[in-house]
Amino acid sequence: MSFYVSLNGLKNSQTDLGVIANNIANAETNGFKKSRTDFGDVVAATALTNPRMIQGVGSTVESITQVFELGPIEQTGSALDLAITGPGFFTTVNMETGKTYYTRNGSFTTDQVGNIQDGSGNVLQTYPVDANGTPTSNTPQDTQIPATNASGSEFASVSISTDGLVTASYADGSTLPLGSVALASFLTPEGLKKVGSSNWEVSGISGAANYGSPGYGQYGTLLSGSLERSNVDIAEELVGLITAQRNFQANAKAIDTATQISQTIINLRT
Structure with a gap:
C-alpha cells in the first residue's frame, strides 16, 4: 500500500509545482491573481475500526484556490x-x-x-x-x-x-x-x-x-x-517551489525505500 500512498504524494507535489510555476510565469501579467493548492488527507476506516488503529492512506488535492488580494x-x-x-x-x-x-x-x-x-x-x-x-x-x-x-x-x-x-x-x-x-x-x-x-x-x-x-x-x-499588477510575490513562490520540490523528493525516497524492503523480502531464503 505504501507504493500507492507515495505515488499519490508524488502526483500531489507535481500539481503543486505546476500551480507555483504558473504563478511565477504570470508575475508580470496585469490583473493576474495567484492560486494556491489545498490538500486533504485520505482515511479508510469503518464504523467498527478502532480509532487508535486508523492509518491514513495518503493525501489528495482538494482544490486549487484563487487568491484575490490586491496587487501593487x-x-x-x-x-x-x-x-x-x-x-x-x-x-x-x-x-x-x-x-x-x-x-x-x-x-x-x-x-x-x-x-x-x-x-x-x-x-x-x-x-x-x-x-x-x-x-x-x-x-x-x-x-x-x-x-x-x-x-x-x-x-x-x-x-x-x-x-x-x-x-x-x-x-x-x-x-x-x-x-x-x-x-x-x-x-x-x-x-x-x-x-x-x-x-x-x-x-x-x-x-x-x-x-x-x-x-x-x-x-x-x-x-x-x-x-x-500581478499579486504574485516571487520570493514567496520560490520558497513554495523549494518546499514542493522537497515533498516530491521525500515521496520518491519513500517509494525507493518500499522497493528495497519488498526486494529484501523476495530474496529471503528459508
Whole structure:
C-alpha cells in the first residue's frame, strides 16, 4: 500500500509545482491573481475500526484556490489605464460572441469606431448617464466615444474620474459625459472560471454578478493612469517551489525505500 500512498504524494507535489510555476510565469501579467493548492488527507476506516488503529492512506488535492488580494498599483499616465483600489471587477462584453467577462486588468484603449475595449474586442461596460453625469439606468452598456460632438467638433481626449464617470473632451472646449463605469462583485469570487488574458466568467460556484459604482458600498475607487499588477510575490513562490520540490523528493525516497524492503523480502531464503 505504501507504493500507492507515495505515488499519490508524488502526483500531489507535481500539481503543486505546476500551480507555483504558473504563478511565477504570470508575475508580470496585469490583473493576474495567484492560486494556491489545498490538500486533504485520505482515511479508510469503518464504523467498527478502532480509532487508535486508523492509518491514513495518503493525501489528495482538494482544490486549487484563487487568491484575490490586491496587487501593487503602477502608474502609467494613460487616461484609459484603470486600477480598482478595492473590491470589484471591470465588466466587458465581446463584440463578436456577446460573452461577458470580468477582469481586474484595466488596460483599455479605443478601436477605430471609438469603443473603449481591452484590445481583444471586449468592450468596457458602463451605466448610461444624463448631461450632468448622473446614471439613468442600472443596466450596463457598451462604452463608445463619438468622433464628433453635436456641434461637429472633433474628439480631443477622454478622462475617467475616481467615481467612474467617463467624460470626452472636444476641440471646441466642450465635454460630454459618456457613462459611469460599472463594477461587478460576486458572493464567491474564488468560484469564478478562468478563461485566460486575466479574464473570468461566472460559474455556478461564483453566483451571478452584482453591480455597483466605484467608491460606493464595498467597491473600490478608480485610479486613472494606473494599472494593477500581478499579486504574485516571487520570493514567496520560490520558497513554495523549494518546499514542493522537497515533498516530491521525500515521496520518491519513500517509494525507493518500499522497493528495497519488498526486494529484501523476495530474496529471503528459508
